[in-house]
Amino acid sequence: MRISSxxxxxxxxxxxxxxxxxxxxxxxxxxxxxxxxxxxxxPRFDFTAIDIDPLPVPDHGLEAxxxxxxxxxxxxxxxxxxxxxxxxxxxxxxxxxVARLLPxxxxxxxxxxxxxxxxxxxxxxxxxxxxxTNPNVQPMSGLPTIHA
Ligand SMILES: [Zn+2]
Ligand SMILES: [Zn+2]
Numbered sequence: 765m766r767i768s769s770x771x772x773x774x775x776x777x778x779x780x781x782x783x784x785x786x787x788x789x790x791x792x793x794x795x796x797x798x799x800x801x802x803x804x805x806x807p808r809f810d811f812t813a814i815d816i817d818p819l820p821v822p823d824h825g826l827e828a829x830x831x832x833x834x835x836x837x838x839x840x841x842x843x844x845x846x847x848x849x850x851x852x853x854x855x856x857x858x859x860x861x862v863a864r865l866l867p868x869x870x871x872x873x874x875x876x877x878x879x880x881x882x883x884x885x886x887x888x889x890x891x892x893x894x895x896x897t898n899p900n901v902q903p904m905s906g907l908p909t910i911h912a
Contacts (some may be wrong), residue, residue, distance in 0.1 A: 825886060
């Protein structure tokens with residue numbers, strides 16, 4: 765009866781290995797499912813966060829033509845009694861630096877700083893007023909009036 769007892773031992777070992785394998789599969793499936801759930805839930809959370817965001821986020825910067833129309837000046841301390849602090853790099857403008865002045869609010873910034881800002885924004889970085897919403901782009905009713 766030695767052979768049959770060896771078969772029993774082999775069967776027990778086989779059964780034990782199957783249990784271990786099944787347990788490993790269970791653990792793997794559980795981990796995989798959890799990470800998959802996490803991967804699914806995270807972007808959903810981000811999307812709702814974007815939807816909830818009340819700020820009107822401009823996805824493109826200022827138009828180049830509008831940017832070109834903004835006044836550029838060489839800063840002179842004598843011209844600006846109170847001085848100009850560039851709100852983008854947080855440093856005072858000094859004599860001879862090129863500045864851009866916003867027409868609506870009068871805020872001034874370094875030319876390089878504000879041009880970089882307008883690559884992704886269309887409002888003043890200080891007061892958030894929209895820059896360059898000129899109504900002159902509106903097409904006139906171009907029908908010529910004909911007097912018969
Ligand atoms: Zn600056
Ligand atoms: Zn401003």
